[in-house]
Amino acid sequence: MHDVLVIGGGNAALCAALMAREAGASVLLLEAAPREWRGGNSQHTRNLRCMHDAPQDVLLEAYPEEEFWQDLRKVTGGNTDEQLARLVIRASSTCRTWMRKHGVRFQPSLAGTLHLSRTNAFFMGGGKALVNAYFRSAESLGVEIRYETPVDRLELQDGRFVAAHAGGRRIEARACVVASGGFESNRDWLREAWGRNERGEWPSDNFLIRGTRFNQGVLLKDLMAQGADTIGDPTQAHCVAIDARAPLYDGGIVTRVDAVSLGVMVNQEGKRFHDEGEDFWPKRYALWGRLVALQPAQIGYCIIDAKAVGRFMPPVFPAVKADTLPELARALGLDPTTFMQTLDAFNAACRPGTFDHTVMDDCRTEGLTPPKTHWARPIDTPPFHGYALRPGITFTYMGLKTDARARVHFGGAPSDNLFVAGEMMAGNVLGKGYTAGVGMSIGTAFGRIAGTEAARAAQKETADAVA
Template sequence: MVDVLVIGGGNAALCAALMAREAGASVLLLEASPREWRGGNSQHTRNLRCMHDAPQDVLVDAYPEEEFWQDLYKVTGGNTDEKLARLVIRESASCRGWMRRHGVRFQPSLAGTLHLSRTNAFFMGGGKALVNAYYRSAERLGVQVRYDTPVDGLELQDGRFVAARSKGQRFEARSCVLAAGGFESNLQWLREAWGQNERGEWPADNFLIRGTRFNQGVLLKAMMDAGADVIGDPTQAHCVAIDARAPLYDGGICTRVDAVSLGVMVNRDGVRFHDEGEDFWPKRYAIWGRLVAMQPGQVGFCIIDSKAIGRFMPPVFPGVRADSLPELARALDLPEATFLKTLADYNAACRPGTFDHTVLDDCRTEGLQPPKTHWALPIDKPPFTGYALKPGITFTYLGLRTDETAAVRFGGAPSPNLFVAGEMMAGNVLGRGYTAGVGMTIGTAFGRIAGTQAARAAEPEEAAHAHA
């Protein structure tokens, strides 16, 4: 029997395994995927959001706790547990030295991500390099790792963890950390959660999954059935508008189209439906998946002209190009007359200003609904480009309710030896909305807390008393 069992193989699970091992516990990590797909959604990430009161190597200026909290409060609309959110924020200030000791390297933000140079620390080599560094460190420290081991159930006794089951095998441990992700790859669950809309459509049938195919929510469902306290809305998720040609699973970050704030978005009826210039892209990019999900056919079209080229990260698939707007409407199969009227109304409403995509500039529309509040330039310089976009689900926010100790709760009472981290509890901090890099911040903070607490819970009683 090991001291600590960690279920999951992404950032949160690895942080928990490393912290528990550093605390002297024997650790076994069970990853559902084969080795080549290890790392869950973390392999698709790029950075984590960090509080800092002064410049720190790759981070410029300062990003104090209060500003981080206000950013989080704004994107969630207040749907967050302030105590746990501030805990995550404070943890983000001190985790990078520890990450470096485990082989993670950081780099300054690249062109196209400059809005984040003050707030987010980028991983050199991206999330895949971070995951590989953690696995190397875990193996060097003696953490046992089992791949192709999806856990399908837990044995619990009065809220206490006893064992986990996988493919007929039983894994006992003195304590356990659950970090097996949300249910975003479970298309049937997504379908049930989103239901049918007033047009008779099942929106989830048109969703793409940006992240791993292995997050089926099996363990989350098992915990819900076992009476664990739950938090969050099953339809809330990190949901981004991504290229409609992206694969069903594992498209990752390169399927994103970051041109929305530089152009206009129309639905398949050729009509605009939201303010494209509401706020900086890193704070707003994760609202567009949900907005598109509400449109007919769950599809939207990002329309730009040649003035936007070079001002956003080029996506992996080229857009549909045309020398005129009527030609673009036909190429995208949009109703030509409505589309041209939408663009003409938008162009006429644009007020002259000083365009600057690095600030909330004064280029806006007037007398237009919905407005475009910033970066509103007429779309009038050919060639024109259009991207068809669908909702891309990264991770779901339905999860297990927890507290500052990362304990799973049953009827309000914390489990003495079962803890949770990462996507399985992110809904405590993210009731809705998103701001770039905060998912990795939550996973890192709560992974480290859960690992420390699990190691402590696994100690013989007399040693635990000595710690207390």
């Protein structure tokens, strides 16, 4: 029997396995995916948000705890557990030395990501390099890893973990960490959560999944059925407006279109529906997926002109281009008359200012609903570019309620040997909204806590048995 069983293969699970092994526990990690698809959604990431009080190698200036907290509080609308959020924030300031020890390397922000140069540390080689480094380190430390081993259910007794059941096999351990992701790839559960809208549509049928197809929420549903305490709204998620041509699964970051704040967004009816310039893109990009999900047919269109080209990270798919705005409307399948009414009204409402995409500038609209409060410039310079966008779900927020020791709770009482990390508990910190890199901060902090606590619980059980 192993001391600690870790279920999952992403950042949080790997952090838990490494910490438990460093604490002296024998560790078995079960990854549902085959080896070539290992890493969960973490393989598609590229940075984590880090608190720091002074410049640190790849991080510029300072990003103190209170500013991080205020950023998080703003994007969540206060829907966050402040104690756990501050725990994550403080842990983000000390984790990188440990990460380097396990082979993770960092690099400065690249062109197009400079808004994050003060707040986020980028992984050299991206998330795939990070998870590969962690897997190599885990193997070298003696963590046993089994691929293509999805767990069907957990066997519990009075809130205590007893065994995991995987494909007819019963796997016992003295303690367990569940870090197997949310339910974003479970199309039936998404339908159940989102239901029909007032137009009779099933919105979730048009969602694309930015991350892994293996996050089906099997253990989340199992633990809910066994009375585990939950937190969060099943419709809240890290939901980004991504290129409508993206694949159903595993599109990753390259399917994101970062031009929204530089232009206008219209729906299928050719009408704007939200302020494109209300805040810096890293603090608002994850809002747009949900906004698009609320539009007819769950689709929106990002419209920019030649002035915006080269000011954002180029996406994997090329834009639809035209020499005139009516031609662009027709190429995108939009009614040119309504489209031009929208664009003409926007252009007329733009007020002169000093455009600067690196600050909250004074380029704004006046007398327009919804307004564009920053970076508003007329869309008037050909060629014109358009991107059709659909909601891209990265991970869901509804999960298991936990505490500062990463324990799963049942009826308010914490388990003494079952712990949770990563997407399965992120809703404790992220009730809604998102700010770039915070998901990796949560997974790293709680993965490390869960691994340490699981090792301690296993060692206690062994000591009690000897006594």
